[in-house]
Amino acid sequence: MSGEHTDKQHLLGSGLATLAVVAASVGFGLVPYFARTLTAEGMAPHAIAFYRYAFAATVLLPFVWRARAQWIPLCWGFAAGIIMGVGWVGYVRAVDIAPVSTVGVLYMTYPVFTLLIAWLMFGDVPRRRAILASLMIVAAAVLATSPDAITAQQVPALMLSLAAPMGFAFGINVLVHKLSVLRPVVRIASASLGSVLGLLPLMATTPVAALFPVTVSGWWLVAGIAFGSALIPQLLYTVAAPIVGTARAAIAGSFELPTMFLVGWFAFAEPVGTAQWIACAIVISAIVLTPGKPVRSLVANVVVQGERQSRR
Template sequence: MAVRASDRLDVMGTGVATVGIIMASVGFGLVPYFARGLTSEGMAPHAVAFFRYAIAATVLLPFVWQARAEWRALLWGLVAGVAMGVGWIGYVRAVEVAPVSTVGVLYMTYPVFTLLIAWLVFGDRPGRRAVLAALMIIAAAALASSPAAVPAEHLPVLVLSLAAPLGFGFGINVLVHRLSGLKPLARISCVSLGSVLGLLPLLVATPIEALRPATVEGWWLVVGVALGSALVPQMLFTVCAPVIGTARTSIAGSFELPTMFLVGWFAFAEPVSLAQWAACAMVIAAIVLTPGKPIRSIAGNAAVGGRECGNG
């Protein structure tokens, strides 16, 4: 049977979209490289978080203006952005002192927080597979952050880093339950703007020396964290995810975690233990297990909606 040209284009489009999701996930996974490089130059963690969101908020601001009639949804997006921006400070602080692989696994606990918030706040009861996947992620986090893998002095910082997946989980819920009427770029913009507004008070109280990098190389890292790990990956997800659906997106998006592991290994000479690789495998298996159909449940939309909301 002959294959129509349109069929070939559909297949090509799916393949390109899958590659786009993988590239976006790699960009998200590079966050520790940029964050640690900037904090080592003396920048405060909240200043790093501010610069990550500021360019996206500025570039995409016209989309917020276009959607100004949907002010209630935009307000929800701003609140979600504040939660995500402030929570991301804990992630940057953890990357500064703890192994990247451990921090990466803890960050990937965001589906657990997403399910809990969806259930307790929005009445969105998770299915059995979603609950099983969440339990697998919790086990992976415990394995990666066990006393055998992490020095005891780093445990308080790792607990603080959970503010990032907590804020991210709240952001995903807002995205699905309150921002569905907005266009994708308007969602990214209002959430990024909320993060910027939430971090401004901290910037005002910070010495000027801690708000900017000290070298030209540091400014390139600022560009990298803003474009390479935020704006460009978010736009790739926004464009590519609808083409391939949530199931394939979640699988391709799992490249983020091993990317973090490789960043710690190659960029910072951090050995990755067998337990941490096992935790990585458990997280990816949980992502694959989670339902990927475009259903109302947060469990089915977290991977896609989360990155549209501005993942780290």
């Protein structure tokens, strides 16, 4: 009787954790809505990126201060945050002028860059299934950026947007290889603070009019991108992913891409063609193909390892 009750509790916890991962992924996928709307109000792309990370950095700063004795991994977290924050500016710029679905598929190429960086910087040789999944993602990106889907004027911005998945891939590798000694909340805090520091020079050279929203609704959008697509989803994912395991976290996390598609469709009346939906299916299939070591849920592996070490 007690065993049955325990199983039910476990299933309930796993189910709620899966919903938390889905909710986090939906939050990540809503970024194009906030970014494009704020850009339309006249805000600079790097200002939008700054606000996205600034709230998390401010709220979680005390955790960084408490962990200041671990300054070496903290510096790695700052470096990862700087690269991710600056790279995300290109993503915001691309969302402003290119179809959200196309930018979304390009962003989902981060597993390819993650494998390359892991191999070149940390000697982590990718497995065959990971290589196959990466080739599938590249094929999806090519399909989503076909001449029928974009114009020649959008190509430079789309190329620049690749800085975002490259920066995120570097951040994942730093998280896995350098930040495992830090508590999960400190990892998020150090990366967020690094992003803020990296964007400060751009903020300092920008006219004041492009740094702040001009309407009350704009400030609500700033709050939305800071909490609804950054701080809260990051915390949800970091807490829930270890409960559901890497395979389910990867599959649930793939909700981010169709969320981007739906944002473009409903919020900006962008038609999502057959090619984009096929690209979406290919990306999700690639994530499912590599359940043993999914890129996005490497966070979960690090958290689990940290918990195991703390119990010893």
